[in-house]
Amino acid sequence: xxxxxxxxxxxxxxxxxxxxxxxxxxxxxxxxxxxxxxxxxxxxxxxxxxxxxxxxxxxxxxxxxxxxxxxxxxxxxxxxxxxxxxxxxxxxxxxxxxxxxxxxxxxxxxxxxxxxxxxxxxxxxxxxxxxxxxxxxxxxxxxxxxxxxxxxxxxxxxxxxxxxxxxxxxxxxxxx
Amino acid sequence: xxxxxxxxxxxxxxxxxxxxxxxxxxxxxxxxxxxxxxxxxxxxxxxxxxxxxxxxxxxxxxxxxxxxxxxxxxxxxxxxxxxxxxxxxxxxxxxxxxxxxxxxxxxxxxxxxxxxxxxxxxxxxxxxxxxxxxxxxxxxxxxxxxxxxxxxxxxxxxxxxxxxxxxxxxxxxxxxxxxxxxxxxxxxxxxxxxxxxxxxxxxxxxxxxxxxxxxxxxxxxxxxxxxxxxxxxxxxxxxxxxxxxxxxxxxxxxxxxxxxxxxxxxxxxx
Numbered sequence: 018x019x020x021x022x023x024x025x026x027x028x029x030x031x032x033x034x035x036x037x038x039x040x041x042x043x044x045x046x047x048x049x050x051x052x053x054x055x056x057x058x059x060x061x062x063x064x065x066x067x068x069x070x071x072x073x074x075x076x077x078x079x080x081x082x083x084x085x086x087x088x089x090x091x092x093x094x095x096x097x098x099x100x101x102x103x104x105x106x107x108x109x110x111x112x113x114x115x116x117x118x119x120x121x122x123x124x125x126x127x128x129x130x131x132x133x134x135x136x137x138x139x140x141x142x143x144x145x146x147x148x149x150x151x152x153x154x155x156x157x158x159x160x161x162x163x164x165x166x167x168x169x170x171x172x173x174x175x176x177x178x179x180x181x182x183x184x185x186x187x188x189x190x191x192x193x
Numbered sequence: 194x195x196x197x198x199x200x201x202x203x204x205x206x207x208x209x210x211x212x213x214x215x216x217x218x219x220x221x222x223x224x225x226x227x228x229x230x231x232x233x234x235x236x237x238x239x240x241x242x243x244x245x246x247x248x249x250x251x252x253x254x255x256x257x258x259x260x261x262x263x264x265x266x267x268x269x270x271x272x273x274x275x276x277x278x279x280x281x282x283x284x285x286x287x288x289x290x291x292x293x294x295x296x297x298x299x300x301x302x303x304x305x306x307x308x309x310x311x312x313x314x315x316x317x318x319x320x321x322x323x324x325x326x327x328x329x330x331x332x333x334x335x336x337x338x339x340x341x342x343x344x345x346x347x348x349x350x351x352x353x354x355x356x357x358x359x360x361x362x363x364x365x366x367x368x369x370x371x372x373x374x375x376x377x378x379x380x381x382x383x384x385x386x387x388x389x390x391x392x393x394x395x396x397x398x399x400x401x402x403x404x405x406x407x408x409x410x411x412x413x414x415x416x417x418x419x420x421x422x423x424x425x426x427x428x429x430x431x432x433x434x435x436x437x438x439x440x441x442x443x444x445x446x447x448x449x450x451x452x453x454x455x456x457x458x459x460x461x462x463x
């Protein structure tokens with residue numbers, strides 16, 4: 018009986034030990050070169066660190082800010098397409114991650130219902146989300162991709178949406 | 194007088210021409226400016242112009258009288274018979290100015306309200322009920338999301354201190370030279386005008402009440418030949434409407450457009 022207990026204990030211990038040694042460290046990329054950093058992140062993601070995707074994405078953006086250029090936009094797009102193809106992200110998640118930072122359009126304005134019934138009752142929240150997204154666009158468009166024109170257009174779009182929503186929502190409430 | 198009133202007069206004048214131009218130049222896919230709105234705007238613009246013309250002469254007369262009052266060193270010599278006579282003359286001209294405003298404002302109120310109600314209906318139906326936030330965004334951004342020039346859109350907000358008729362002329366030139374506009378400009382334009390009209394309706398109503406009170410006060414003052422500080426304030430406000438506001442400087446120029454070519458388009462882009 019004792020022998021069996023000892024054997025079981027040894028077996029469990031060895032299993033635990035092997036698990037501990039195989040657990041990925043999920044460290045961030047060490048290189049300051051974006052391509053190398055992306056390769057490193059891809060390896061980590063494939064090695065069981067998918068749960069850290071958001072942190073990696075943020076670190077890659079930090080690295081790209083250190084060497085801003087228009088080509089960075091493509092690098093991020095390709096990275097996200099790779100993540101989708103590898104089954105790490107859904108297409109929707111990839112689009113959200115890309116457009117939030119690198120597109121003029123606001124993902125905060127996604128919605129299937131009309132403005133009077135859905136956007137106007139939540140106008141303040143919608144505008145607040147847009148404002149937060151605008152700061153991400155400043156990072157992605159301006160500080161990572163040097164796309165000043167794109168960022169200024171997004172900024173103007175935000176102001177236009179604010180104005181048009183104010184008028185539209187006033188008109189909607191007057192019609193009730 | 195509130196300087197904000199200037200903005201609505203300017204806007205309505207500009208919009209009258211602008212919309213007439215747009216209506217004839219291209220037919221928008223969203224119907225924000227049906228014929229009735231264009232007609233209402235044109236009418237409001239005409240009323241505003243008439244008011245400008247009518248007041249300009251009286252204001253000039255008031256300026257001359259006030260100058261004479263100061264040159265005659267009447268400040269502090271209110272009991273002097275000559276100064277009292279001058280003060281009464283100024284008061285009479287001031288009453289004339291109030292009368293002109295009183296005569297013009299009901300017309301203005303009527304056309305402004307008509308325009309407001311028409312635009313309200315258009316905005317509610319076209320942008321409120323027929324669009325989702327995403328389609329509204331796409332309308333505003335136009336078909337080319339990254340290459341739209343910042344200079345292409347007409348900007349009504351941030352009006353500079355400028356003579357009303359001059360401002361009007363500038364708007365007209367802006368419309369005439371910018372060619373056909375897309376729905377994105379119309380949506381912003383309609384919203385801007387509607388919000389102005391909304392505010393203006395309230396302001397006109399308040400102004401009419403104030404005019405009645407100010408007229409009564411001035412009629413009483415006429416007996417004593419007094420120039421009140423309030424009177425000068427009102428005249429100053431009207432001058433601001435006609436000749437522009439010095440404090441509101443021209444809009445600060447936007448940052449320079451980026452020189453980066455927008456060749457790359459991600460397959461993830463929406």
